Amino acid sequence: MYCPKCRVEYREDFTECADCRVSLLPGAPPGKAPQHFDPNLDLVVILETNNRIQLALATGLLEDAEIPYYVLGQIATLVTDVDPFLKKWVRLQVPRDQEAEARELLDPVLNPVEPPQIVEP
Ligand SMILES: [Zn+2]
Structure with missing residues (x-):
């Protein structure tokens, strides 16, 4: 418990x-592996991405700042063969009372000067 x-x-x-x-x-x-969270906990999505690098940057920053976060939506397993990149959308959530802090922290990730892009072949 x-x-x-x-x-x-x-x-x-x-x-x-x-x-x-x-x-x-x-x-x-x-x-x-933060899959278990209190459904009553007031969580807000601060990042929705299919970019694993962006997600890794964001979670790294949150870890450094000791802000708890939850990653949801890793539903990619069933469609990996069909669309290995585009379906791997994940949602990064933080508690609402730490949203402002998290957003400030993640600003360079959320609003990069040059957004990371997946170049289509
Ligand atoms: Zn407690």
Whole structure:
């Protein structure tokens, strides 16, 4: 069990974080594979991209700033053969209370002077 807010881990017999007063989620705190998140957590999409480099830059910056983030929409497996690039859209989400900080941080990624492009053959 862990707290979705402060990410402290709890034993199985706990149901609520003593500090944040929010319901604990089962499993380990999100870290390397942040698929588990509290659906009640107020998340905002700050980046929607099919550019893996852009995503890697963005998540790297968020990690450095210790802003929790969630990557959604990796639905590419079924269509990989058909369209290996264009279907790999992912959504990067952060908690709403850290949206402004995240957007400022990611500004060079979100609004590059020369946007990264996939050159069509
Ligand atoms: Zn907590």
